[in-house]
Amino acid sequence: MEDNSLEQEKKSKNKPKLKILKQIILVLFLLGIICCDIIVYLLYGPWHGFRDWLITTAMTTFTHQYLATWFYSNEQIEECLNRNRIEALTGYTDESLINIINYNQIKVSSYKNEYERQILEKDPNNNDYKIIEIDGKKYHGYMAVIYDPSRIQVCVANNLGSSNGEMIETISKRNNAILAINGGGYTVPKPSIMELLGITISNNNLLSSNHNNIIGFNKNNKLILGNFSSEQALNNNIRDCVSFVPYLILNGKKAEIYGNAGYGTASRTAIGQRADGIVLFLVLDGDRKKLEGATMQDLIGIFEKYGAINAANLDGGTSSSLVCKNKTINDVRHGGHPIPTAFILKADDSDDGDYSVVKDKVDNE
Numbered sequence: 001m002e003d004n005s006l007e008q009e010k011k012s013k014n015k016p017k018l019k020i021l022k023q024i025i026l027v028l029f030l031l032g033i034i035c036c037d038i039i040v041y042l043l044y045g046p047w048h049g050f051r052d053w054l055i056t057t058a059m060t061t062f063t064h065q066y067l068a069t070w071f072y073s074n075e076q077i078e079e080c081l082n083r084n085r086i087e088a089l090t091g092y093t094d095e096s097l098i099n100i101i102n103y104n105q106i107k108v109s110s111y112k113n114e115y116e117r118q119i120l121e122k123d124p125n126n127n128d129y130k131i132i133e134i135d136g137k138k139y140h141g142y143m144a145v146i147y148d149p150s151r152i153q154v155c156v157a158n159n160l161g162s163s164n165g166e167m168i169e170t171i172s173k174r175n176n177a178i179l180a181i182n183g184g185g186y187t188v189p190k191p192s193i194m195e196l197l198g199i200t201i202s203n204n205n206l207l208s209s210n211h212n213n214i215i216g217f218n219k220n221n222k223l224i225l226g227n228f229s230s231e232q233a234l235n236n237n238i239r240d241c242v243s244f245v246p247y248l249i250l251n252g253k254k255a256e257i258y259g260n261a262g263y264g265t266a267s268r269t270a271i272g273q274r275a276d277g278i279v280l281f282l283v284l285d286g287d288r289k290k291l292e293g294a295t296m297q298d299l300i301g302i303f304e305k306y307g308a309i310n311a312a313n314l315d316g317g318t319s320s321s322l323v324c325k326n327k328t329i330n331d332v333r334h335g336g337h338p339i340p341t342a343f344i345l346k347a348d349d350s351d352d353g354d355y356s357v358v359k360d361k362v363d364n365e
Helices: 002-044 049-059 074-083 114-120 168-174 230-235 296-305
Strands: 085-087 129-135 140-146 152-156 177-182 186-190 193-196 199-202 205-209 212-218 223-228 238-242 247-250 256-258 268-274 279-285 308-313 322-324 341-346 357-359
Touching (some): 049 074, 074 085, 140 177, 152 168, 152 199, 168 177, 168 341, 177 268, 177 279, 193 205, 199 230, 205 230, 223 230, 223 238, 223 268, 223 308, 230 238, 247 268, 247 296, 296 308
Parallel strands (some): 129 357
Antiparallel strands (some): 140 279, 152 341, 177 322, 212 223, 212 238, 268 308
């Protein structure tokens, strides 16, 4: 009798526990159903904002396109990309619009606006460049202002074609750079082997020669954008260039954007030049915490405000890096990875001073 009573007592004690466990399981089951419904709604519901973001962001990467192809057919992806695109700018840089000014010989006392003041008011710690911190609601980054475009070069990783590139800090240090950003596109035809896309010229040496859009500098130190063959590039005195897309601003004309331009949001690297010859290196971070990243429209807006008349997008995502004196200063996703090419600002004897970062105090939305 005592055994039975003890057993009944244990069962009565266990009943509340079992009831609570069943309730927890039921709540988790209902939450799971709700989560699945939300995911299905986002992926296939009438609102296409999330769907467009997912497809365009995934399809502009080299390694994560499966995030779109898992859920959507080729027809659905193509329809989305047609709705979200950037109208390609055609033509070539008009060199007559660029008049390079030596600001070491000119004292500027008045400015058109706050953006121009930030550009032309030099960093007291050095005379060759300035770094402006850029803040937006969905991105954060830096813009390097370079006053002498003649010192900008394209540098490449060692052993291209037989290696997976080099970290940008290594490229920077080996080439005696005080500034460096990642450069153009590449393919990985075999594991741990990078090959350059399009046309790449470094210090007048042709390294890859597929007809393509170029982003680079000629011997007049002007940023040249346009579609060239390798022979045309060399005949037009292109001394340093890479290949990538899209062009953002050409001869003062902005690219026309539909939807999110088909590039989604991500970490971005871009380069531009003002009419006075000043070159802008722009790197924006995203995909951390609440920072989603920058769109093509974000890049165009920033370059336009800071006076660039020519600007182009470079490789982005985990490649996006700004190195100053061999140290990466932006928040690189996943620590970055090896790259094949970089734009650098070559150091000279005057570059012994330190640098400071100037906080952008104007609206960049």
